[in-house]
Amino acid sequence: MNKNTNKMNRRNFLRNTGFVAAGSLFVPAFMKPLEAMALDELSLYKNLVVVQLSGGNDGLNTVIPFGNDIYYQKRNSIAIKPEEVIKLNDMQGLNPNMAALQEIYDQGWMTIINDVGYPNPDRSHFRSMDIWQTGSDSNQFLSTGWIGRYLDSNCQTCKFPYTAIEVDDSLSLAMKGQTKKGIALKDPAALFRNTNDPFFKAMLQNDKEHLDEDNLGYLYKTMIETSSSATYIQNTSKVYQSKFTYPTSGFANQLKTVSKFISSGLKTRVYYVSLSGFDTHVNQIGQQGNLLKQYSEGMAAFLKDLKSNNKLEDTLVITFSEFGRRVEQNASNGTDHGTANNMFVFGGRLKKQGIFNAAPNLSDLDTGDLKYQLDFRQVYGTILDKWLDVNNADILNKKFNTLDFI
Amino acid sequence: MNTKDNFLKVKHLYNRAGFGISYTDLEKLSRKRLDKVVDSLLKDSQKDDPISLVNDFESRRQLLVQAGLYAKKDLTDEEKKMRQQIIREQNDVSRDLNIAFITKMINTDAPLREKMTLFWHGHFACRSNNPFFAQQLNNIQRANALGSFKTLLVEVSKSPAMLQYLNNQQNKKGKPNENFARELMELFTLGRGNYSEQDIKESARSFTGWMYDKDGSFIFRKNLHDPGTKTFFGKIGNFEGENIIDIILEKPETAHFIAGKVYKFFVNDSPNEAHIKELATHFYNSKYDIASMMKKMFTSDWFYSPENVGTKIKSPAEFLVGLSREFYVTYNKPQVLIQLQSSLGQYLFNPPNVAGWPGGQSWIDSSSLMLRMRIPSLVLNDGEIDFSGKADPEDEAVIALSRTATTNANANSKPKSYVNANADWPKFLSTLPKGLTPLELTEFLLQPKLNTKITTMVGDNKGLRSTAVEITSMPEYQLC
Numbered sequence: 001m002n003k004n005t006n007k008m009n010r011r012n013f014l015r016n017t018g019f020v021a022a023g024s025l026f027v028p029a030f031m032k033p034l035e036a037m038a039l040d041e042l043s044l045y046k047n048l049v050v051v052q053l054s055g056g057n058d059g060l061n062t063v064i065p066f067g068n069d070i071y072y073q074k075r076n077s078i079a080i081k082p083e084e085v086i087k088l089n090d091m092q093g094l095n096p097n098m099a100a101l102q103e104i105y106d107q108g109w110m111t112i113i114n115d116v117g118y119p120n121p122d123r124s125h126f127r128s129m130d131i132w133q134t135g136s137d138s139n140q141f142l143s144t145g146w147i148g149r150y151l152d153s154n155c156q157t158c159k160f161p162y163t164a165i166e167v168d169d170s171l172s173l174a175m176k177g178q179t180k181k182g183i184a185l186k187d188p189a190a191l192f193r194n195t196n197d198p199f200f201k202a203m204l205q206n207d208k209e210h211l212d213e214d215n216l217g218y219l220y221k222t223m224i225e226t227s228s229s230a231t232y233i234q235n236t237s238k239v240y241q242s243k244f245t246y247p248t249s250g251f252a253n254q255l256k257t258v259s260k261f262i263s264s265g266l267k268t269r270v271y272y273v274s275l276s277g278f279d280t281h282v283n284q285i286g287q288q289g290n291l292l293k294q295y296s297e298g299m300a301a302f303l304k305d306l307k308s309n310n311k312l313e314d315t316l317v318i319t320f321s322e323f324g325r326r327v328e329q330n331a332s333n334g335t336d337h338g339t340a341n342n343m344f345v346f347g348g349r350l351k352k353q354g355i356f357n358a359a360p361n362l363s364d365l366d367t368g369d370l371k372y373q374l375d376f377r378q379v380y381g382t383i384l385d386k387w388l389d390v391n392n393a394d395i396l397n398k399k400f401n402t403l404d405f406i
Numbered sequence: 407m408n409t410k411d412n413f414l415k416v417k418h419l420y421n422r423a424g425f426g427i428s429y430t431d432l433e434k435l436s437r438k439r440l441d442k443v444v445d446s447l448l449k450d451s452q453k454d455d456p457i458s459l460v461n462d463f464e465s466r467r468q469l470l471v472q473a474g475l476y477a478k479k480d481l482t483d484e485e486k487k488m489r490q491q492i493i494r495e496q497n498d499v500s501r502d503l504n505i506a507f508i509t510k511m512i513n514t515d516a517p518l519r520e521k522m523t524l525f526w527h528g529h530f531a532c533r534s535n536n537p538f539f540a541q542q543l544n545n546i547q548r549a550n551a552l553g554s555f556k557t558l559l560v561e562v563s564k565s566p567a568m569l570q571y572l573n574n575q576q577n578k579k580g581k582p583n584e585n586f587a588r589e590l591m592e593l594f595t596l597g598r599g600n601y602s603e604q605d606i607k608e609s610a611r612s613f614t615g616w617m618y619d620k621d622g623s624f625i626f627r628k629n630l631h632d633p634g635t636k637t638f639f640g641k642i643g644n645f646e647g648e649n650i651i652d653i654i655l656e657k658p659e660t661a662h663f664i665a666g667k668v669y670k671f672f673v674n675d676s677p678n679e680a681h682i683k684e685l686a687t688h689f690y691n692s693k694y695d696i697a698s699m700m701k702k703m704f705t706s707d708w709f710y711s712p713e714n715v716g717t718k719i720k721s722p723a724e725f726l727v728g729l730s731r732e733f734y735v736t737y738n739k740p741q742v743l744i745q746l747q748s749s750l751g752q753y754l755f756n757p758p759n760v761a762g763w764p765g766g767q768s769w770i771d772s773s774s775l776m777l778r779m780r781i782p783s784l785v786l787n788d789g790e791i792d793f794s795g796k797a798d799p800e801d802e803a804v805i806a807l808s809r810t811a812t813t814n815a816n817a818n819s820k821p822k823s824y825v826n827a828n829a830d831w832p833k834f835l836s837t838l839p840k841g842l843t844p845l846e847l848t849e850f851l852l853q854p855k856l857n858t859k860i861t862t863m864v865g866d867n868k869g870l871r872s873t874a875v876e877i878t879s880m881p882e883y884q885l886c
Contacts (some may be wrong), residue, residue: 041771125531130759139588143764161772170749171760171771184773193777202863203880215675215719216854218767221882226772282490331480 002082035385045157046387049317050147050174051294054126055278058288058323060360062098063112067091070362074328078284088112091359094268097293100300103301109303109354111313111405113385115360116379117340117372121323125337128322133174135377135396141392147270149395150388158269158391161225162233166272167254175272182272183229186257192234196224196228216298233266240264244305251275252298259302263309269388278321281334282405295319303346312348316387316406319344320376326368340372341380345405352405378403412436416443418715420851421886422672423447424517426728429850430837446705448697451519451552456545459506460499464619465538468492473620499537504754505740507544508747511727516766520550522696524723525671527754530562530594531762532571538622539567540755555664555694556655558708559594560648566618572760577614579632584610587650589760595654597663601639608636612645627868630743661690665699672703675766681708716853720886722750725778728886729878732851734830735785746781750774770884773878782878784825830873831871844873851877853886 002310034347061078064083066070078251086102092103092112104110116227120138131138135146145150147164157163164175175182185191194200204223237260244259246252254273275295280288292333299317306312324341340360362371381392381400413436414790420427420642424447427435435443475481475489475555507527514520526547532632543565550558562568563586569575572586575742587610591721615631636645639653654660665686666677673681684706687701692698703709726746729735737743747753751774763769838847844867850854851874860882867873877883 127757127759141593141761142758143768170751170773176768181771185770188605194780197602199876199879200779205859215717215767215880215885219770219884222770222772222775223881226776229772235640275659332486385616 043259045267045269045314047269047271047311047315048383048387049258049273049315051295051299051317051319052172052272052274053076053278053291053319053321054084054125054129054274054276055280055321055338056323056325057278057291057341058335059279059324060327061284061288061335062095062292063092063342064095065091065359065362067095068359068362070327074362076329077333078329090356092355095289095292098291098296100293100296104300104303104346105354107202108350109348110344111345111350111353111356113345113356113374113379113403113405114358115340115370115373116320116343116375117323117370118375119372121339121369121372123323123337123339125322130173130321132376133172133321135380140247143173143176145172145174145176145177146395147174147179147272150270150390151180151182152177152383153360153390153394154180155388155390157217160229160267160269162229162266162268164272165258165268167232167257168272168274168346170332172272172274175270182270183226185233188230188237188257191226191230195230200227233261233380234267236306237261237264242305244308246305246376247294247297249294249298251294252301255298255302256305259305259309259311262306262311262315267401280325281336282332283328284329284334307348316349316383317344317346318379318383319346324370326397327362327365327370328368338369339366341369343376344380347406350405356403356405374403375400382406407442409436412440414715415440415710417850418710418853419443419447421460421728422709422718422791423700423704423729424521425724427512428732428837429839429842432850433839441705442805444685444701447518448552448701449706451516451522453516454519454549455508455510455514455516455543456548457503457510459503460541462538462539465536468495469536469538469622470620493535496535500535500540500755501741501744502761503537503541503544504744504747507754508608508723508727508743509740511723512730519548519551521701523548525668526551528671528757528762528765529667530568530569531760532755533568536570536622538778539565541569543567544755551698552697552700553695555689555696556651558696559651561566562594563647563651564624566614566624568621569616569618569624574613575618577610577616578613579611580632580831582607582610582614582632582858585608586613586616590650591654593761595660595663596624596657597659597666600657600659600663603802605638609645609650611636612650613647616647618772618822655694658686661694662686668699670702670765673709673718675718678708683704687740698762709735716855716882717884718764718886720884721763721765722747722752722774723754724886725750725884726781729782729785732834733786734833736828736830738826738828741829750779775881775884778884779879782883783875784828786875786878787826834874835870838870842870844868844870847873848877852880854882854883 047096060071061080064080064085064089066082067079067090071081080095084096086096086099087093088105101110118131118138122131122138125263131366133145134142136142151158151163166172167186168184169186171182171184206229238259240260240263242256242260246256246328251273258271258273261271275291277291278288303312306315320343321341323338325335325338327338330336340391357373364371375389377396377400381396382402382405384390384395386406413432416435417427417432450857459818471488471566472492475485478485481489511520523544527544532543532548534543541755541853543562545608546558546561546565550561551660572589573583574586577583577586584606587606590609591606592598611632615627617630631646633644635642638645638650641653643649666682669677669685685703688702689699703883708714744753751769757763845861847870848860858882864873864876867876
């Protein structure tokens with residue numbers, strides 16, 4: 001890009017955002033084009049919520065292949081008995097701790113995609129999470145995340161600094177692009193307070209000279225965007241009060257915050273939340289059961305809340321974990337790191353509801369691990385193409401065939 | 407010689423080659439010629455001083471026990487407990503090792519050696535659950551930090567930590583695992599595009615049999631080595647691992663790749679091809695003598711040119727170490743240093759992947775910048791921090807191990823922690839000359855050139871202490 005144009009834009013940007021006027025219900029000037037948009041155009045704003053289950057969730061004890069004897073042979077002490085399974089068809093059903101999702105499933109708001117993975121799977125948490133978050137091949141190292149590159153693409157609907165929000169203290173790699181990054185925040189009011197700290201404001205006041213410089217300019221640009229986003233998020237969402245009762249868990253709280261943002265009409269497109277603790281090498285039943293219960297109850301409340309606010313149609317939720325676990329249990333009543341895993345998709349406008357593809361084939365394994373049927377980047381690609389309206393090849397570095405779940 | 411000019415140059419040198427400098431030392435060194443200062447910087451870092459936190463003998467014993475338990479099919483409850491106990495201990499010691507490394511950087515008298523160790527720590531990026539292996543690799547990187555790159559490369563390649571991390575334990579005759587061979591060329595030496603897939607295949611065969619023993623010592627297992635003929639970069643022979651490393655070092659691309667990374671780490675995020683070439687040629691001709699390349703760089707005029715001063719974003723380690731060093735901070739609960747590293751995106755010994763931390767602008771996003779701007783007042787004025795950072799699956803696993811299956815613990819809620827640190831203000835203030843004004847202190851603490859906004863801001867200040875807290879909280883302090 002022409003350096004001078006860039007400089008001009010940054011200067012204009014600074015002038016227009018007008019920090020001196022902060023505190024009142026100001027609307028930054030760069031929002032003007034959106035204000036001018038027709039109302040129904042705005043209501044088409046589609047949201048994506050990414051839910052990450054960290055630690056490697058055991059997919060086979062989440063969606064149980066109760067119709068397959070091999071499952072019971074390989075997992076003699078940790079298999080879920082057929083009579084306990086919440087049956088979805090003749091082959092698969094949900095873990096009993098996921099009862100809260102039965103209603104969601106019956107409503108047609110849930111799709112289960114079996115055996116999602118990638119070639120030459122890596123069994124390290126860190127590396128595999130890296131691969132899922134960056135959307136790389138297993139022998140490729142990317143320093144940007146797939147959502148970050150979506151932000152970089154500067155598409156019509158993703159140019160605001162608050163386009164992607166992670167409800168957490170720090171930002172995941174998935175949300176970091178080369179030139180743009182998402183915002184991490186747990187509590188909009190706290191961020192607003194911090195950016196309105198007198199010292200912080202003094203640093204921003206009348207500061208134009210730095211913006212030309214490379215790294216210092218980048219620091220100031222980040223501060224300015226943080227401040228304007230904090231103000232925008234706080235002012236847009238503070239009036240909204242959810243009437244819905246959520247379960248008391250950290251995870252449900254994250255979702256409650258997301259729901260508040262979506263329902264108050266925040267023009268954010270991507271939200272990121274996570275739940276950790278799924279690395280169940282030992283005594284899996286209790287530990288995974290607790291987590292699945294938290295997950296399902298939180299998710300059910302969230303989806304019903306969105307429905308009651310007429311936002312479910314505009315929202316798509318996906319859930320993934322960095323890998324599934326081995327088909328055969330270990331000697332400690334747990335499971336070790338595996339490969340392919342199921343993904344969940346939720347929303348009010350699913351094209352294919354219920355179980356998307358064939359159940360895992362337990363008799364055709366790759367040294368004890370499930371073979372993947374679908375590349376996770378086909379799922380990302382589908383979402384990028386059909387939900388976020390960008391060309392997936394621009395974000396994923398090559399074209400992935402889309403699927404018809406949306 | 408202009409003392410004021412030299413003052414700024416020495417300050418720049420110590421910010422980049424070390425972790426900052428005290429006012430007293432800076433005044434003293436500014437009176438010397440710059441090349442003499444560089445000489446003394448190198449001389450101060452001559453002696454190796456390894457970390458000896460993890461006990462060698464005890465760790466080898468533990469490894470043997472672990473190997474025995476791993477080989478057994480059915481474990482008794484007693485044995486299961488023992489295995490869990492070992493994992494728990496290893497996790498605790500890993501945390502202590504992290505603290506030992508960062509504390510060493512804070513207190514070292516050999517700043518260049520520690521800075522280079524930090525550089526190699528990111529270059530030969532590795533994760534190991536075993537703190538004994540991790541310490542060994544860290545010490546290899548420290549011992550050879552300023553020595554021969556070849557020795558460093560060979561020793562890293564033979565370290566159990568790297569053999570395990572890059573799956574060379576599974577690299578066997580007839581069933582080669584290419585992971586190590588690929589990263590050796592892509593990330594450690596030649597860089598992408600300077601080798602073929604065939605070169606990877608052939609060199610992987612050459613490294614078959616490079617393994618470590620049950621007690622964690624390197625061993626060349628002849629029976630698992632593929633002794634056949636290999637063709638590597640057009641050369642044909644019954645190459646073994648060392649031969650491959652020699653051939654790689656014969657290629658000038660290796661010197662260029664390392665010089666480029668050194669330049670990016672010490673000089674500027676945006677490469678200057680002419681300067682890198684200068685370094686690379688020197689490095690190659692000196693037969694990969696690291697100290698010689700560093701001296702060449704620190705005595706080059708361009709190292710001190712304005713575009714290279716006060717323009718680099720400090721890594722979280724540089725930021726935390728520099729702040730703690732300057733103000734003689736003691737951490738009463740040093741674990742907070744781990745929390746801070748992790749929240750700022752550089753958890754030492756835990757790089758995101760074998761490519762290391764990407765660095766530069768990727769350190770900064772809204773939350774990490776806000777946290778960086780809050781840390782000085784928390785550390786220097788002892789405040790509370792409610793920043794929990796990202797959960798680490800291995801940590802979660804330990805928590806899960808110690809948790810009974812029935813307790814409904816919430817994995818997401820972590821207790822608030824207090825920074826609980828003390829800056830030694832009397833000591834810091836005693837290093838400053840009498841009558842130093844807040845503005846002069848600002849000029850000393852910040853690397854970027856001061857602008858009118860900052861001079862006006864600190865112009866109203868009365869105390870040096872409040873000025874120091876204010877200055878270190880500024881975006882400008884993120885640069886060095």
